[in-house]
Amino acid sequence: MPVTAMREDRGFIEINAQECKGCGLCVEACVQKVLHLSPHLNHYGYHPAEYDGRGCNGCGVCFYACPEPGAIRVFKAVA
Amino acid sequence: MPEMKQTHGKAQCFYDTYERKGELTHQTHYCPGCGHGISMKLLAEAIDELGIRDRVILVSPVGCSVFLYYYFDVGNVQVAHGRAPAVATGLKRARPDSIVISYQGDGDLAAIGSSEILHAANRGELITCLFANNAIYGMTGGQMAPTTLLGRKTTTTPFGRDKIKDGYPLHVSEVLSSLEAPVFVERVALGSTKQILAAKRAIRKAVETQVKGLGFSLVEILSPCPTIWKQDPVEAQKFVRETMAEVYPVSNKCDRTATAEPHPAPAPAPDLDELPRILKLPAAAPAGTAPRALREDLDCRIKIAGFGGQGVLLLGQLLAEAGMDDGLEVSWLPSYGPEMRSGTSNCHVRLASKPVDSPLVTKSSVLIALNEPSLDKFLEEVEPGGLVLYNGDEIPEDARRQDVTMRALPFFEIADEVGTAKAGNIVVLGALLEALPLLPAEIVDRAMARVVKGEKWLEIDRKAMERGRQAMNAVVSAVVSAVVSAVVSKEAHCHA
Incomplete structure (x- = not known):
């Protein structure tokens, strides 16, 4: 189902903080540099990745960098 | 405000949650930054894209990737160390309509299972093999594998792998592509976004080679093992990209998909009463x-x-x-x-x-x-x-x-x-x-x-x-x- 974004970005991502192991590969891969590791720990004791909240272009690179099957969901503006 | 829609997410052939050890039902069992998770995702996408989930039988090995059956909602068989191509051969011959995909690490495929993979490839079995090569025995704690790079310190080569004593890194893809039967052999890597996307294309093509009935296919995936390499995930990815890829050239080794003829359908098995x-x-x-x-x-x-x-x-x-x-x-x-x-x-x-x-x-x-x-x-x-x-x-x-x-x-x-x-x-x-x-x-x-x-x-x-x-x-x-x-x-x- 289409979701409406908060800002005029071309995309955004959702990170499942419980699935994330804080490896940081998505932070490294992100072209727009809009990801960081949370200062907080998740249930399993990792610092999960977080989206800065702005600047995503929905390219999907973070999804392929991530080793977990469903930790990252990428949304992109409908052309 | 533009309308947004999901473009990337969990592949459908993964289970929603993983029934493993009680509470760890959200995460895979892999270490942070492990290459297996990425390889698994690429395979899952290929299965979804080709619409073959109901036909897939995944053969999981001994090694870190042993637990594939906890993640993939497809047919699963877990087999003895190194024997995945042999079991896959039997599965494919007994169930010719299924898509049989084996997944092995380098200890499993290149050491104890070197005979099985060599002969399955040489027979041109109609199976697809994914070979995760991280140049080390991961699950058992970091012993030298046949694929370990020269000079690398492991628990069994504490002074570094020595070419005189320990031999040279085994180039599986090059060996297999020297055979006549394999239809598609490619080495890919998980060292960068570009390499990962190339790996995705190769894995899909390898599976497609089987779907089309063309013959044996294998993708060797140079894969990081941050834990055993004692590197953080980002360093490990760099090591794959810069050091491993130098020893193991990332490229297609053999692609006969354009000329290979589809295998003829096997004769149906005789009725039991006929035996x-x-x-x-x-x-x-x-x-x-x-x-x-x-x-x-x-x-x-x-x-x-x-x-x-x-x-x-x-x-x-x-x-x-x-x-x-x-x-x-x-x-x-x-x-x-x-x-x-x-x-x-x-x-x-x-x-x-x-x-x-x-x-x-x-x-x-x-x-x-x-x-x-x-x-x-x-x-x-x-x-x-x-x-x-x-x-x-x-x-x-x-x-x-x-x-x-x-x-x-x-x-x-x-x-x-x-x-x-x-x-x-x-x-x-x-x-x-x-x-x-x-x-x-x-x-x-x-x-x-x-x-x-x-x-x-x-x-x-x-x-x-x-x-x-x-x-x-x-x-x-x-x-x-x-x-x-x-x-x-x-x-x-x-x-x-």
Whole structure:
């Protein structure tokens, strides 16, 4: 189902903080540099990745960098 | 505000949650930054994109990726170390419509399983192999693998891999692409976004190669192992990109997809009802005619010994085959030297009404000694009350026992009279069954017709069998009652 974004970005991502192991590969891969590791720990004791909240272009690179099957969901503006 | 829609997310062929060790149901079991997770995702996307989820059988190995079946909602088989391509071969041949994908690490595929992968590839099996190469044994704690880079310190190469002592890194993709059969072999890497996207294309193409029926496909995936390499995930990714890729060139090694012809569909397996006819098995065994004691509590342990070439093994095989046809529990254990002729040869046969616990006969109830050395060697182990048949005119004086029934007959001379001394073993069979009605004559005859190749030989063997019966009948009539007690089970003795 289409979701409406908060800002005029071309995309955004959702990170499942419980699935994330804080490896940081998505932070490294992100072209727009809009990801960081949370200062907080998740249930399993990792610092999960977080989206800065702005600047995503929905390219999907973070999804392929991530080793977990469903930790990252990428949304992109409908052309 | 533009409208947004999801473009990337969990592949449909993954389970929603993973039923593993209670609470860890959200995450895979892989370490942070492990390459297996990414490889798995790329495979899952290929399966989803090709719409083959219901046809996929995933063969998981021994190693870190052993738990694929916790994640993939497809058919799953987990196999012994290194054997994934062999099992995948069987699965694909038994279920030609399925898409069989094996997934192995480098310890599994390149070391213990090097034979399986080499021959599956060389046979051009219609399977897809994913080979995660992280150049180390990960699950077991970091031992050197055949793929480990020169100079790398591991727990088994504490001073670094040395080319003189430890050999060179094994280039699996190059080796396999040198064969004629493989249709698609490519090495990819997980060292950067660009490499990961190239890996995705290669994995999809490898699976597609099987979907199209073209032949064997393999993708080697250079994969990071941050934990064992003692690097953080970002450093490990860089190591893959810069160091591993230098030793293991990332490129397509062989692509015959444009020219390969699809394999013809295999002939359908015959109907189960057809099998007895194809295997020339008797339709149904007639009820046995042996005395009651022999039917219900039979536990006959037969040792047959002689020279190689006397037909020792065939004689045992005939007994076991006929016993099986008669509904008995049987075993046949041959033991012979490397010579086809003139070495020593013996076999152990068990015919029993209850399941056979061991095929080994250490205490025999029947000994068939076709030469003197065999008699000398095995006479001692015959159970008291047992039966000994010896090939000769008489039992040698120094090999006589009072507590067993011993009969000597010149089996091979008798056989010579019916046409050939080679049928001596069948004369023995006739004599044995005359002395001890273990098996109904008609069942033995049917087993013989199946086992003996050629009409001419069957005719000679039937004559030999009859002569054996006659010869035994002439020398003894009371053997049966004397030895029956030796061939019934010990439990039966207790009940008696």
